[in-house]
């Protein structure tokens with residue numbers, strides 16, 4: 130059930146962690162005190178925090194904020210990036226997916242290599258340091274398609290970081306190319322692949338994945354692909370998609386598994402909770418699986434970011450909020466719940482939009498900086514691999530405006546505030 134009263138971690142800033150901990154239940158206080166003293170939050174502890182009562186939420190969120198400050202300080206980052214979803218044709222039939230089309234559908238797209246390279250060039254001219262390239266698993270992709278796409282982009286913009294191809298696409302491409310995952314990844318790295326999105330993880334639980342994705346890419350195959358990438362020096366992000374047919378035990382186990390891979394490889398750059406967007410997802414619209422929920426509650430969204438911060442402390446210290454899933458206002462609140470990164474400016478977001486998200490396709494660098502200032506933190510433009518590129522403590526980014534006209538102002542709530550204050 131969705132909570133009616135908005136919870137705002139920003140309003141807790143005046144209260145000390147000790148005060149909030151003293152008001153929480155004994156079990157939760159015990160776990161948070163241990164987390165604050167640097168002890169690892171176990172999978173069982175994580176599950177307890179996820180199951181904790183609403184009255185414990187302020188203490189959990191505040192503890193995550195304290196750990197965030199200890200681990201990464203007051204800077205909050207974003208990256209200038211363009212999403213390029215080169216095709217939406219896909220026959221894998223993941224039940225939650227609102228993005229995939231069939232070849233004959235009128236809104237099916239498959240961009241030419243020249244179009245992808247051109248989009249990368251436009252992004253570069255707008256200050257992007259990264260293109261994030263992902264697509265459906267189009268059955269007609271030639272075996273060398275992924276490699277050739279990298280050649281095309283790197284030929285056009287040699288210095289662009291190419292963050293591309295989910296583990297699902299890597300699995301698909303390796304089969305097409307008749308190569309082992311490792312050989313295929315080596316070929317892509319050689320062709321210019323800079324890093325990989327750790328998407329298609331959904332929930333790394335055999336039963337849940339079987340229901341969601343028909344188990345085409347198994348949990349084992351996801352892990353094997355990520356391990357293979359990390360083993361050849363390709364770093365990746367890590368994600369969780371939650372709020373559908375899953376629950377606290379899956380969430381804690383998923384984060385614990387991500388942590389154990391990180392202990393072994395050190396290859397994850399960040400962890401990104403992706404709140405399930407249900408509005409136009411077939412999983413929800415068609416009630417494809419009994420008991421599917423209309424996304425995570427507000428409380429679960431806060432808990433997910435906060436508990437991830439607590440469980441991953443010292444292993445993955447970049448916790449990103451997806452403004453596409455939650456909106457700019459909620460993303461700014463998450464900066465008080467353990468988050469230190471607002472992700473990418475995106476320019477052309479289409480996957481969440483296809484599932485019914487209504488938060489827009491782009492946040493400009495100037496808007497990112499405003500959001501971070503609003504949260505009382507220091508904005509930093511970063512690279513894909515978290516090198517600081519520019520700090521905005523004493524100046525603003527050039528306001529280049531959005532790539533396309535936007536129906537809504539994504540940071541309207543802030544502009545009202547400024548007008549009222551001015």
Ligand code: SF4
Nearest residue numbers: 219221222223226229
């Ligand atoms: S989630 Fe990805 S792999 Fe699954 S159907 Fe959608 S586009 Fe295809």
